[in-house]
Amino acid sequence: MTTSHVESEICQFDASGFEHFVEGSQEPDWLTQHRRQAWRTFESTAWPDRKQEDWARSDLRGFKLDHYGLPTGLPSGPDSLSDANIPCWLADGVQPAGYVHTLNGCVVKEELDTKLASQGVLFGDLRRLASEASDVIQAHLHSIVQPDQNRFAALQAATWNAGQLLFVPRGVRVEQPLYVAAGLTHEACDTAHTLIVLEEGAEATFLYEGNSESAGAKGLHLGGVEIVVKPGAHLRYVNLQDWGRGVWNFAHHRATVDRDASLQWTVAALGSRFSQVGQQVSLVGEGAHSQVNGVLFTQGKQHLVYNTLQHHEAPHCRSDFLYKAALQDKSRTVWRGMIGVDPEAQKTDGYQRNDNLLLSDQARADSIPGLEILADDVRCTHGSTSGKVDEELIFYAQSRGFTRKEAVRMIVTGFFQQIFDRITIESVREALGLSIARQVREYS
C-alpha cells in the first residue's frame, strides 16, 4: 500500500492556474506537451451549444467553471473514503485483486496483488505510472478519446489529476475484479482519467464507482475513460455513478474492441445534477462483440444526457445495447443512440433498445434511436418504449398485501431485472438492486 501526501493548493482553471498545475507536477515531457496542446484546444474552443446535435437537449445554465479548481495534491482533512463519508457500494462481497481509492481526484490508497504485479499487470495511479510505465501510457493515452472533440474533453485532457491505469499483458487472466472507488467532497472537483488496455488474449473485470459525500453535495466531475480490448481479450467493465445531486458531470467514454474480443460494459447512473456522457464502442476487428447495459434512475430535477454510438468498423461483429431508465419527480433523461456501420462491416449484427419507466407526470424521457448503415448485408434492429407504471399492476400487488410504495419499488426493480439478468457479476447485481431500492419514493 502506498499513500501519497503532497502539499495541496487549488489551481483555478485559467492560464496561470494551469501553468502552476503543470509546473508542480513531475511528469515526463511528452505528457506535459500533451497537456499543453489540449489546453490550447480548450482555450481556442467555445463551450458546446444547443445547435450541436449532441447538446441540443442539454442545459448548461448555472454551470460556472470558475466555481471549481484543481487540487495539486491531496487536500488536508479526511484522507480516506470512509473518513470523508464516501460510500463504496460495489465493494460488498468482492475480494479485489487490486484497488485504487481516490478523493477529489487524488489517489489516497492503492494496492495490487503482488502475484499479478509479477506477471506484468499494471494497475494503479495513472499519474504515478505515467513515469514508471511511460511507454504503455504514451502509446494509448488519448488515442481513442480525442481531446479536440469539444471543450470539456480538451479541459479534461489538459488537467486530469489522477486516475487509473489497468494494463494486462498478453494471455494473462485476472480472475478477481480490479476496483476503483472515487469520492468527491462537497464543491470539489475530480478530473480523473481511466485507461484500460488488455493485450491479446487477456481477461479482466474492472469495477468503478463514483460517489459524493452526501446526496445533496455539489461538485464537478470531468471524466475520461479509454478502453482498448485487443484481439481475443475479454473485459467486463462496470461504471456506477452516484454523484451528489449538485454535481456537474461531463464524461467521454470510449472503447475499441478488436478481433474475436469482447466487452461487457455496464453503466449505472443514479447521481449528478446534470450529466453529459458520450459512450462509444468501436468494433474494429472481425468477430468482435460488445454488450452495453445501462441503468439510469433519476429524481428531483436531475437531467442526464447520454449520447451513445455502436460503431461497426469490421465485418462479422455483434453489438448489443440495452439502456433502461426510471424517472421520478421532474427529472429528465435524454438518450440518443446510433448504430454506425461502415461499408466494409458486412454481416454486422447490431441491436439497440431503450426502455423508460415514468414514475411521475412531470418526468420526461427523450429516446432517439438511430441507424447509419453503409454496408448492404447487415442485421440491425432498434426500439424504444416509454410508459408509466400500470395502476392495475399496483392494485394487483396491493391486493396481495404490498403497500403502494412496496409495489412501486418491486415494479421498478422488476423493470431493471432484465438488465440485471445480463450482468454476470453477482456482487454488481446486488449492489445495483440495493441502490435502486434505496431511491424509490412514493409514487402518486
Add this chain to the structure above:
Amino acid sequence: MTHVLKIENLHVSVNGKSILRGVNLTMNHGETHALMGPNGSGKSTLGLVIAGHPGYEVTEGSITLDDQDILDLEADGRARAGIFMAFQRPISVPGVKMADFLRHATTNVRRPDRKEGEELIAMREFRKELKQKMEQLRMDPEFARRYVNDGFSGGEMKRAEILQLAMLQPKFAILDETDSGLDADAVRLASSSIAEIGREKMGLLIITHHDKLLEHNPPEFTHVMLGGRIVETGGVDLAQELHSQGYDRIRQAHPDAERANQEMTSDDQAELAVG
C-alpha cells in the same frame, strides 16, 4: 371465533355510472358461496370492490369483516385483514420472480403489522412451505423461478392464483372466473386444487358462469346477480338449474333488474364502440 364478511346495501359507481345497486350478502367462515349471473350483471365489480380496487366509488352501503369497516382500507390493508381475490385476468409483473413476490406477500399478510423494510419471513422456511404447496397443486418447481404471470398460459395463470391463495390463507377469498379460458381438464384440476387447499378453512365466493368449478366445491349458497343486485339466493340446486337452463327464468321473474342489466350492458357496448 368465526369470521363474518358482511355486505350491506352496497351501491357502487364508476365514472358516475351506477353498477351495483344495493347488494346484500353475508358470508361465514367455512362457507362456499357461488355468485352467478349473466355478463355485465356486476359480479366482477363486486369482487373488485371487496378487494379494494381504487377505480370504483362506493356511494352507499358498507362492507365489514368481523364488524370492522374495510371500505376505508386500501387494497393492501384488506389483504392484511384477510381478503383475497383470484383475478379473472391476472397481471404480469415482469422481472419479479413468483417466489420473491409470494415471499413478500406472504410476509405482509401473515404479519399485518409489519413495517416497510422490516425483515421478510425466513427464506428457508418459506421455500419449504412453497415447495410443499406446489407439490400439492402438482406444479412444476420451475414455476417459482418464473416472472409473475409473465408469458404464462391461461391455465398457468389460474393455477398461479390458486397457489397464491394457498400461501396467503385468507379468511375470505373471491375467485373471479377462475375457470374461464380453461379446458375441461384444467378446470377439473383447478377445482380439485381449491378443494385440496381446504375450502372449509376460509369463506369462498366463487364467481362463475359454469358449474364445473363447483363440482368439487359444492356451494352451500348460490346467489344470482342481475342488474347490479342479488335477485335470488338458493342452494346448490339453483347453480345446477342456471347451468342447465340459463337465465331466462330469472330475467322474466325480475323485470326491473333485467332492464337495469340491459342498460348497463348496452352502455358497455356503447363504450366499446367509442373506445
